[in-house]
Amino acid sequence: MARAEVGDDVYGEDPTVTRLEERVAALFGKEAAVFMPTGSLANVLAVRALVAPGEEVLCESAAHIARAELGAHGAYSGITMRTWHHPAGQIDLDLIRTLFAPDLGPYFVRTKAIAVENTHNFAGGAVLPIDDLKALRGFADRIGVGIHLDGARIWNAHVATGVPLEEYGQVADVLSVCLSKGLGAPVGSLTLGTAEAMGQTRVRRKRMGGGMRQVGVLAAAGLYALDHHLERLAEDHAHARLLAEACGVDPDGVDTNIVVVPRDDAPAFVARAREEGVLVSAVGPSTVRLVTHLDVDRAQVEKAASVLAAL
Ligand SMILES: Cc1ncc(COP(=O)(O)O)c(C=O)c1O
Numbered sequence: 001m002a003r004a005e006v007g008d009d010v011y012g013e014d015p016t017v018t019r020l021e022e023r024v025a026a027l028f029g030k031e032a033a034v035f036m037p038t039g040s041l042a043n044v045l046a047v048r049a050l051v052a053p054g055e056e057v058l059c060e061s062a063a064h065i066a067r068a069e070l071g072a073h074g075a076y077s078g079i080t081m082r083t084w085h086h087p088a089g090q091i092d093l094d095l096i097r098t099l100f101a102p103d104l105g106p107y108f109v110r111t112k113a114i115a116v117e118n119t120h121n122f123a124g125g126a127v128l129p130i131d132d133l134k135a136l137r138g139f140a141d142r143i144g145v146g147i148h149l150d151g152a153r154i155w156n157a158h159v160a161t162g163v164p165l166e167e168y169g170q171v172a173d174v175l176s177v178c179l180s181k182g183l184g185a186p187v188g189s190l191t192l193g194t195a196e197a198m199g200q201t202r203v204r205r206k207r208m209g210g211g212m213r214q215v216g217v218l219a220a221a222g223l224y225a226l227d228h229h230l231e232r233l234a235e236d237h238a239h240a241r242l243l244a245e246a247c248g249v250d251p252d253g254v255d256t257n258i259v260v261v262p263r264d265d266a267p268a269f270v271a272r273a274r275e276e277g278v279l280v281s282a283v284g285p286s287t288v289r290l291v292t293h294l295d296v297d298r299a300q301v302e303k304a305a306s307v308l309a310a311l
Contacts, residue, residue, distance in 0.1 A: 004220035008213050009035070010206065016216030020223050024177065024190050027226075028169030032198035033190045035219060037210055039064075039152045042176035042189040044072045045204050049174050049197045050113035050146035053078030057148070058099050059115040061085040062122040064150055076208070080109055089123025091116060091132045093139060100143055114140055117150040118157045118168070122283065125156065125240070125258030130163045133171040147171060152178040152189070156256040159233040173197075182233050182257055183225035184294035187218050229294060233257065239292040239301040246305035247290070259290040269311060276307040 007013035017035050025033040036042040043065050051057050057073070059066050061083035065073060073079045084095035101111045114136065118128040133149075140147050149172035151157075158165050169175065174193040179185035191201055205211060212218075233256075241251035244259045263269045266282035273280050283289045290308075292301060 001217045001220045001224075004216040006214035006216035009215050010211040010213060014214060014216045014219070016223070017219040020219040021190065023223070023226065025192055027165045028175060028177075028192055029166040030169055030175070030192040031195040033192045034198050034201050034205060035212070035215065035222075036176075036189045036191055036205065037187060037212065039150075039176055039178040039180070039189040040069045040072060041205070041208070041210055042178070042191045043069060043148075043150055044076060045201045045208075046148050046150075046174040046176045046191045046193070047073055047079060047113060047115060048077045048204060049191070049193055049201055050148060051077070051079050052112070054080075054109070055112040056080040056082060056101070056109045057113045057115050058082055058084065058096060058111055060089050060091075060117065060120070062089055062120070063115060063117050064121050064152065065115055065117075067122065087123075089117065089120030089126050089128075091128060091136050093132075093135060096136070096139070100145070102143070111143075111145055113146040113148055113173075115148040115150060117152075119153040119160075119256050119258070121152070121258065122260075124254065124260035124289075125153065125256035127157045127160055127255040130161065130167060130171075133168070137171040146173040148173070149175040151175045153181055153256065155230055156182050156233050156237070159231065160237055160256050179222040179225050182236060182293055183222075183229045185218070185221040185225040188222045232294070235298075236292040236294070239296065239298065240290070242301055243290050243292065243305055243308065246309040257292045261288040261290065262286060263288050272311055273308060276311070278304045278307045280308075 004016045009017045021033040086092050103110045120126045179188040236257040240254050240257045244251040244254045247261045266288050270282045280290050
């Protein structure tokens with residue numbers, strides 16, 4: 001990061017950012033990518049690339065865009081949202097079919113896009129099978145709507161399944177990907193899509209105050225993460241299974257690096273784990289979430305497993 005060659009990225013003159021954007025776009029077979037400060041902004045501007053104010057996006061009810069972006073898609077983009085529910089965050093084509101609203105004239109909100117999340121955060125890092133994504137792509141093409149893929153953790157899905165990143169790119173019109181989660185960069189996400197859509201996205205990013213100047217210092221961390229931290233995600237997945245076992249959760253149900261533990265006393269459990277030096281979080285009154293990542297090595301995971309098992 002300290003050695004990164006930088007320039008003013010608002011003028012497209014930061015060579016390190018440009019290198020990162022071109023590299024990530026190529027990985028997913030997309031024409032262009034735009035560097036973003038957060039996954040949330042990457043999502044907001046990705047969805048906005050497909051859906052105009054007054055139109056709607058469909059997504060799963062526990063999707064990050066619906067639950068954890070503080071209404072940004074409505075507040076800033078004027079977009080409405082309807083959701084289908086799946087206990088494991090999966091695509092349910094039958095439900096999506098019933099939700100889809102075609103253009104019926106100036107009376108009803110029209111569906112313009114379907115958003116999916118892979119892996120699905122609140123469903124415990126669940127992978128969406130590529131065949132389901134392809135079936136959704138076929139459906140979306142038939143009805144003429146776009147697909148947004150929230151790929152904050154698409155890297156985990158790729159490593160867990162072996163599905164090439166480009167194949168994930170093919171099923172989506174726009175994607176967001178994060179460098180700051182399992183890959184371990186301190187900051188940074190990207191929105192990907194066609195050159196035309198990403199040109200407009202660059203304008204919208206600047207409008208929202210997200211034009212960053214000599215930000216190659218952060219892009220350099222992303223490039224480093226892609227070189228060094230992608231394949232090792234498999235270790236995080238193995239660690240998550242170990243933690244699952246310690247907590248009485250079926251490890252076969254853990255696809256990647258997140259374990260969801262049902263506990264009636266979630267906040268108290270989190271507090272007691274903290275006293276023992278293990279940091280986990282409550283994502284609901286009766287749900288504890290464990291996440292493994294780059295900064296937690298095998299010995300620390302084993303220690304955490306013994307503390308959590310005792311609790
Ligand atoms: C699936 C998913 N998408 C997007 C985000 C947003 O990322 P950020 O925290 O960088 O805004 C998150 C954050 O946890 C996430 O889990």
